[in-house]
Amino acid sequence: MNISKKIYLLTFILLLSFLTAFGQSDSSSIEQAVDDTEYERILEYYSYDEGIPSDPIFYGEWPWRGPHILYKISYRSVREQRVPAYLAIPKEKETEKLPVVILMHGWNLFWGKNEDWVQDWIPLLTEQGYAVLAPDHFLYGERKIEGGFDQGSNRGPYYYRDWMCQTVVDLRRGIDYLLSRPDIDPERIAVFGGSLGGWIGSILTAVEPRIKASILIVPATEFIMAQTPPGRIVNSSNFFPNYTDLSLLMVLAKKDIALRNARAKELFELALVQKKLIEYDEGHYLDPEKYNKEILEWLKENL
Numbered sequence: 001m002n003i004s005k006k007i008y009l010l011t012f013i014l015l016l017s018f019l020t021a022f023g024q025s026d027s028s029s030i031e032q033a034v035d036d037t038e039y040e041r042i043l044e045y046y047s048y049d050e051g052i053p054s055d056p057i058f059y060g061e062w063p064w065r066g067p068h069i070l071y072k073i074s075y076r077s078v079r080e081q082r083v084p085a086y087l088a089i090p091k092e093k094e095t096e097k098l099p100v101v102i103l104m105h106g107w108n109l110f111w112g113k114n115e116d117w118v119q120d121w122i123p124l125l126t127e128q129g130y131a132v133l134a135p136d137h138f139l140y141g142e143r144k145i146e147g148g149f150d151q152g153s154n155r156g157p158y159y160y161r162d163w164m165c166q167t168v169v170d171l172r173r174g175i176d177y178l179l180s181r182p183d184i185d186p187e188r189i190a191v192f193g194g195s196l197g198g199w200i201g202s203i204l205t206a207v208e209p210r211i212k213a214s215i216l217i218v219p220a221t222e223f224i225m226a227q228t229p230p231g232r233i234v235n236s237s238n239f240f241p242n243y244t245d246l247s248l249l250m251v252l253a254k255k256d257i258a259l260r261n262a263r264a265k266e267l268f269e270l271a272l273v274q275k276k277l278i279e280y281d282e283g284h285y286l287d288p289e290k291y292n293k294e295i296l297e298w299l300k301e302n303l
Helices: 003-022 036-046 116-126 157-179 196-207 258-270 293-302
Strands: 057-062 068-076 082-090 098-104 131-135 184-194 213-217 247-253 274-280
Touching: 036 157, 036 196, 068 116, 068 157, 082 116, 082 157, 098 116, 098 157, 098 196, 116 131, 131 157, 157 184, 157 196, 184 196, 196 213, 213 293, 247 258, 247 293, 258 274, 274 293
Parallel strands: 098 131, 098 184, 184 213, 213 247, 247 274
Antiparallel strands: 057 068, 068 082, 082 131
């Protein structure tokens, strides 16, 4: 069993412990979305001052493997955070300005952007002509600290709220950085998240208007299911009804946690945008080498 599969199995155990802690509606797999006034208040948690310089730092490049040049970078976010990331630029460019995909990794402790799932998807995407930005989420990868999201850590709802807000704004700042580059097409931005990254992506897709396509793979929206004051800030039920002007692809695994799939299907129905749902007869980990054809075809049509 490879590293990613072991990590995703660990995720199952951790998530099950959260379900009783954060609650769930008895009548549905999802919760009633907040009203427009409350949603506007929620949006404030994902806002930041415009015009902050990205201040990118380049640490090196790797041009010798794959259909791209891989750059090791970091860029400036909010609250004095810097976000480490990989930027992959295709060697063969069909257009002067490139479409870009932002890859969002899953719950993987110290691996962050170095997890198998991200590293397998990067060449699959660059081979098709997409630039790729793959950052470390807050407290993951190079941003890992002792404690944080370690196995067995017991964190409260305000902790997860603050973590999500930082992570989503970090990704929005990644888009700011990308659009400061002359080789990125501002009209062709996609986000692509798996598991934990799918939960993050479900929120980012609603709060970031520059996104044109969103791919959510086995999204772990059951992390937080309460509509308490901290819970509603990160509850995906409040965000899917607010998707606009984009295309959505939801990819599920039939052998995944039943609650996760039930929530994903109900949330999918709330999104009033052009959308598609794909299901594979597989467990939680969908190997990119095996499950990429339909996803890449959809991306080509919608970005």
